[in-house]
Amino acid sequence: MTREAYVHELHGLRDDIVAMSSMIDKALARSVEALRQQDLRLAEDIIRADQEINRVRWDIEERALLLIATQAPMARDLRLISAIIHIATELERMGDHAAGNAKIVIETGNEPLLKPLVDIPRMSDIARSMLSDSISAFINDDADAARAIVDRDDDVDALYNQIYRELLTFMMADPTTINRATHLLWAAHNFERIADRVTNICERVVFAATGQLDELAVSNY
Amino acid sequence: MVVESQAQARTPVVTQRATAPDIEAEPIVQIRDLNVFYGTFHAVASVSFDVAANSITALIGPSGCGKSTVLRCINRMNDLVPSARVEGQILYHGVDVNGAKVDPVEVRRRIGMVFQKPNPFPKSIRDNILWGARINGFRGNADELVERSLRQAALWDEVKDKLNQSGLSLSGGQQQRLCIARTIAINPDVILMDEPASALDPISTLKIEDLMRELVRDYTIVIVTHNMQQAARVSDQTVFFSLNERRQGELVEASPTHQLFTNPREQRTEDYITGRFG
Numbered sequence: 001m002t003r004e005a006y007v008h009e010l011h012g013l014r015d016d017i018v019a020m021s022s023m024i025d026k027a028l029a030r031s032v033e034a035l036r037q038q039d040l041r042l043a044e045d046i047i048r049a050d051q052e053i054n055r056v057r058w059d060i061e062e063r064a065l066l067l068i069a070t071q072a073p074m075a076r077d078l079r080l081i082s083a084i085i086h087i088a089t090e091l092e093r094m095g096d097h098a099a100g101n102a103k104i105v106i107e108t109g110n111e112p113l114l115k116p117l118v119d120i121p122r123m124s125d126i127a128r129s130m131l132s133d134s135i136s137a138f139i140n141d142d143a144d145a146a147r148a149i150v151d152r153d154d155d156v157d158a159l160y161n162q163i164y165r166e167l168l169t170f171m172m173a174d175p176t177t178i179n180r181a182t183h184l185l186w187a188a189h190n191f192e193r194i195a196d197r198v199t200n201i202c203e204r205v206v207f208a209a210t211g212q213l214d215e216l217a218v219s220n221y
Numbered sequence: 222m223v224v225e226s227q228a229q230a231r232t233p234v235v236t237q238r239a240t241a242p243d244i245e246a247e248p249i250v251q252i253r254d255l256n257v258f259y260g261t262f263h264a265v266a267s268v269s270f271d272v273a274a275n276s277i278t279a280l281i282g283p284s285g286c287g288k289s290t291v292l293r294c295i296n297r298m299n300d301l302v303p304s305a306r307v308e309g310q311i312l313y314h315g316v317d318v319n320g321a322k323v324d325p326v327e328v329r330r331r332i333g334m335v336f337q338k339p340n341p342f343p344k345s346i347r348d349n350i351l352w353g354a355r356i357n358g359f360r361g362n363a364d365e366l367v368e369r370s371l372r373q374a375a376l377w378d379e380v381k382d383k384l385n386q387s388g389l390s391l392s393g394g395q396q397q398r399l400c401i402a403r404t405i406a407i408n409p410d411v412i413l414m415d416e417p418a419s420a421l422d423p424i425s426t427l428k429i430e431d432l433m434r435e436l437v438r439d440y441t442i443v444i445v446t447h448n449m450q451q452a453a454r455v456s457d458q459t460v461f462f463s464l465n466e467r468r469q470g471e472l473v474e475a476s477p478t479h480q481l482f483t484n485p486r487e488q489r490t491e492d493y494i495t496g497r498f499g
Contacts, residue, residue, distance in 0.1 A: 003496040072450055074482050074494040211484030 006071050013064055013084050014139070020056050020091050021135045025128055027053065027098035028194065032124045034102055035187055036117050038109040046102035053095035060088040076208070083208035087138065090197040090204075094131075097190040108183045114170055120184070123159045123191040126152055130198040138205045146205035149198065150216045156195035163188045247315075249274040249441050250295060250411065255309035257290050257299065265290050266469040268309075270460050272411075277433060277442045279452035279478070282462035282493070287470020288445045291462070292413050295443065296332035297325040313411075330357055333404035337416040339396035341388030341403070346371075346380050349388045349399055354406045366406055373439075374402035375432050394425025398432065405436075412436065414444040418451065430455045449494055453482045461490045
């Protein structure tokens with residue numbers, strides 16, 4: 001097969017996206033645990049680990065640009081490299097959201113939780129499942145699978161609205177809860193944004209597979 | 222419109238002056254089920270595609286797939302190959318260039334050609350421009366024709382003070398632009414280019430490409446090129462040729478260039494432009 005070195009590098013970039021998504025999945029799981037347990041040490045570790053996620057993102061982008069400059073990729077290869085650059089950016093921002101939740105733990109960890117966390121872990125579970133499926137669709141170049149994922153974003157949005165109403169009730173009943181409640185709302189918002197970013201990843205998977213660049217399902221919220 | 226054998230009996234051709242090809246307009250060249258034989262060898266099989274006026278069409282594909290053969294059929298240069306035989310139609314403004322009453326010399330005046338290796342005449346720069354024009358009946362202002370042709374070929378400023386020097390004294394890139402000026406001087410409609418920049422350095426190559434984008438306002442251009450990036454840079458339409466299982470050249474895909482290089486319809490096109498062989 002011709003262009004072996006180029007194809008090897010291209011596949012290497014694709015594999016690095018998969019590895020990066022595993023780092024994000026781990027960060028998301030740990031951030032929920034840190035929130036649930038108010039674990040300050042775990043939160044600090046998540047923030048430190050985010051620096052490595054950032055480094056991986058820049059490395060992927062730099063190598064993708066080098067391929068464009070030196071190998072003149074066309075057609076499917078070009079779309080794949082474009083998708084890789086965008087997906088790496090979305091994953092890095094997800095890492096920032098996980099680190100944001102770790103900072104919330106640090107800022108509020110000295111106060112007891114308003115209530116045991118139930119809906120935020122549910123949001124995290126859905127978002128992580130969406131992320132896993134989107135990366136599978138990416139590996140398999142499967143546009144249909146990618147399109148099917150985005151509807152689940154509505155479930156995450158619904159949970160966020162539920163949390164918002166519940167926390168509003170807390171704040172109205174007792175103003176001393178405002179600090180903790182707003183921080184929890186921000187944590188929920190981080191997971192809502194994470195699910196949105198998975199939708200963006202799905203759009204890039206569809207583009208890489210088909211050449212079509214469309215907004216996928218518009219949220220009902 | 223019937224092309225008469227006398228050079229002077231020309232039907233005026235109205236050429237579009239547009240910066241982008243009008244894809245809705247009638248194509249200026251239509252190739253229909255073209256088959257080319259060299260003796261008993263069936264070299265090119267069932268090729269059909271259109272060329273829009275004031276557009277650049279690039280013919281790409283591996284060596285030996287019939288690109289240059291098809292190009293040379295458009296202006297009947299293959300007539301000069303004794304064993305060559307053409308079947309099918311090549312319509313120029315709706316008239317088959319191989320029709321019984323069609324004068325091949327007149328075809329080649331209207332459909333000019335620039336070759337891979339620059340081939341200026343061993344004459345002065347000025348006479349390179351004037352010789353062909355005079356043969357084709359030009360009786361107008363010679364100085365004006367020379368300047369206009371050299372300006373259109375982006376060569377005037379470099380040679381205006383040495384028009385009496387031999388065309389062979391110029392650099393490779395300048396010689397090729399002189400050949401383009403020579404072609405333009407006889408007022409063609411279509412310019413065929415067979416790998417016009419493959420013998421040139423990168424800077425001369427880019428100058429030729431810039432020139433093509435200027436010329437397309439007044440002419441229609443069909444170019445054969447091995448350089449896929451060149452085809453992607455300059456052309457409006459790209460036609461990909463390859464060999465079939467019978468080792469005949471065939472057309473695989475003809476698409477707008479932006480589409481062919483980002484999302485081609487055919488897997489064979491994708492494999493070729495991404496370099497996946499074997």
